[in-house]
Amino acid sequence: MNKKRNITDIMIIIWLTLIWGHSLMPAGASSQESGFVTDFIFKLIPAFINTSNMELFVRKAAHFSEFAVLGILLRARTGLLTGTESRQATAGDLPGESHVHDKTAGRFFTAACAGFFAAFIDETIQLFIEGRSGSVVDMWIDLAGVITGCIITTVILKSHAA
Numbered sequence: 001m002n003k004k005r006n007i008t009d010i011m012i013i014i015w016l017t018l019i020w021g022h023s024l025m026p027a028g029a030s031s032q033e034s035g036f037v038t039d040f041i042f043k044l045i046p047a048f049i050n051t052s053n054m055e056l057f058v059r060k061a062a063h064f065s066e067f068a069v070l071g072i073l074l075r076a077r078t079g080l081l082t083g084t085e086s087r088q089a090t091a092g093d094l095p096g097e098s099h100v101h102d103k104t105a106g107r108f109f110t111a112a113c114a115g116f117f118a119a120f121i122d123e124t125i126q127l128f129i130e131g132r133s134g135s136v137v138d139m140w141i142d143l144a145g146v147i148t149g150c151i152i153t154t155v156i157l158k159s160h161a162a
Contacts, residue, residue, distance in 0.1 A: 008077045015073055016118060019066050023122050027131025031055075037062070063138050064145040067115060071149020074114050078107035079157045104158070108150050115146030 022030065037058050119142035123134035 005080050012073045015070055023125040063141045067142040067145030068149040071115050071146035072153050074111035075150040075153035078111045111150050116143050
């Protein structure tokens with residue numbers, strides 16, 4: 001289990017480096033990268049109407065996607081801990097009541113909080129890069145991605161446990 005945790009930790013570090021590396025890019029380089037992706041989409045699917053909003057959509061989708069992957073990794077990391085934890089019966093327990101606590105909610109919350117913290121750092125980095133700015137809207141998009149990734153991983157973990 002330690003080996004899996006170590007591998008997951010390394011993957012999280014690599015992914016955060018990629019996310020924050022994008023935030024360290026000057027505005028021109030970031031815009032050029034988004035423009036490249038937008039042009040690729042138009043060539044791949046010519047039915048898209050080339051509008052100025054398409055680059056904005058690509059940027060926001062990139063935020064969401066980067067953080068969805070982070071959410072998957074963070075929730076997978078918390079999922080490497082034991083899925084349930086037994087406890088001793090107490091006087092208030094009903095006879096035959098299960099003494100197993102599902103730790104899913106706490107682990108989901110831990111992963112989501114770590115993802116929110118990463119989004120906060122990401123947007124803060126951009127405050128110090130020429131031509132860039134931090135955005136509360138982008139933090140919410142990032143958090144939505146993290147939560148989506150956490151949900152996906154939780155469903156997968158639950159289906160394997162059943």
